Amino acid sequence: MLRDDAHYRLAFTHSIWAFPQVINAATHYRLDFPDLALILALVRGGSLARASQLLKVDVSTVFRAVRRLEAALGQQLFEKSRAGYLPTSLAQTLAEQAERAEQALEAARIGVEQGGAVVSGTVRLTCTDSVLQGLLLPALAQFMPNYPALTIELSTSNDFANLSRRDADIALRLTRTPPEHLVGRELAKISYRVCASERYLQNIDASDLAAMTWIAPDDFLPDHPTVVWRRQHLPSVTPGYRCNSMLSVTELVRAGLGVAALPDFLITEGLQALSEPLHGYDTALWLLTRPDCRALRSVVTLFDELGRALRLP
Structure with a gap:
C-alpha cells in the first residue's frame, strides 16, 4: 500500500503539472518515481477511483496524469474496459519496477530507524516442494520476521540449472553429489x-x-x-x-x-x-549458492540463517 506522506503527495502533484508541454520524441522523457507510483497505484487499484484513494489525490488528477504520461512515453499504458483499467505489458513491467523502488525506499527508512544495520534486497531461493513444505517453511517462520526489508522470491524445482542459469541465488537440494561449480554446505543426512x-x-x-x-x-x-x-x-x-x-x-x-x-x-x-x-x-540436504553471490550481503545473510535453522539432528 502506498504511504500517506505529505512530501510524497507534493512530489506527485508537482510531477503532474511539470510534464513537458512539447515533447519532440518519447525517448527524451525520463521516468521518475512519481510516474512509477502513479502506474503502480492504478495497477493495484484497477480503477481511477481506487488509484486516487491510494495516491490521496482526486480522480481527475489521476486521469490527467495518466493521459499525459502516455503522451510523454508515446505508448499506451492502460486499456479501459468494463472490468476497469487493465495494464498493458509495459505498465505491468513498470509496476514491478515501482514495487522494487517502493521496497528500496522502505528499506532505507528501516535502515535510518535501525541505525543503518538493516539487511535489504531480494534473494531468489529455489528448492523442491517437499523441502519447502517439510523443512523450509518452518525455518523461514523462525527468522524472517527479523528481516522486514528482505524479500524472498521462491520457486520450487528439481533442477540444479536454476543456479547455473543464474535464475536463483540459493538452492536447497537433496543430493549426494552437488555440482562442483556451486559452493555450500551439507546440512544433514536424509534417510x-x-x-x-x-x-x-x-x-x-x-x-x-x-x-x-x-x-x-x-x-x-x-x-x-x-x-x-x-x-x-x-x-x-x-x-x-x-x-x-x-x-x-x-x-x-x-x-x-x-x-x-x-x-x-x-x-x-x-x-x-x-x-x-x-x-x-540415503541422501543429504545441501545448501548451495553461486560463488559470485558470496559478496552480496542479502544472500550471505539468508544463507547463514538457513544454515543455522536447517541443521537437523
Whole structure:
C-alpha cells in the first residue's frame, strides 16, 4: 500500500503539472518515481477511483496524469474496459519496477530507524516442494520476521540449472553429489523409510510389502533413491500411483491409498514407518549458492540463517 506522506503527495502533484508541454520524441522523457507510483497505484487499484484513494489525490488528477504520461512515453499504458483499467505489458513491467523502488525506499527508512544495520534486497531461493513444505517453511517462520526489508522470491524445482542459469541465488537440494561449480554446505543426512497411513494398515497384511499398493515418483526422478531401492528389492512391484513430486507421493500415502518410501522429514503424525531406514539409499540436504553471490550481503545473510535453522539432528 502506498504511504500517506505529505512530501510524497507534493512530489506527485508537482510531477503532474511539470510534464513537458512539447515533447519532440518519447525517448527524451525520463521516468521518475512519481510516474512509477502513479502506474503502480492504478495497477493495484484497477480503477481511477481506487488509484486516487491510494495516491490521496482526486480522480481527475489521476486521469490527467495518466493521459499525459502516455503522451510523454508515446505508448499506451492502460486499456479501459468494463472490468476497469487493465495494464498493458509495459505498465505491468513498470509496476514491478515501482514495487522494487517502493521496497528500496522502505528499506532505507528501516535502515535510518535501525541505525543503518538493516539487511535489504531480494534473494531468489529455489528448492523442491517437499523441502519447502517439510523443512523450509518452518525455518523461514523462525527468522524472517527479523528481516522486514528482505524479500524472498521462491520457486520450487528439481533442477540444479536454476543456479547455473543464474535464475536463483540459493538452492536447497537433496543430493549426494552437488555440482562442483556451486559452493555450500551439507546440512544433514536424509534417510528414507517405507511408510503407510494408519487407515491403510487396518485392512492389509503389513508384513508383505510386495502385496501392497505402491505410490512412487514418476519418470521425472528416474534415479531417485526410493525408485532405485524398490526396483532392486521389489522388482515384481508395479506402482499403482505415480506422482511428479515427493510431496504428492506423501499426500497420497497420507490419504490411505498405499505405501511409499518417504524421507524422514515428511514422516509426520498419521504415518507409520514399516521399515528401518533404507541402508545405502540415503541422501543429504545441501545448501548451495553461486560463488559470485558470496559478496552480496542479502544472500550471505539468508544463507547463514538457513544454515543455522536447517541443521537437523
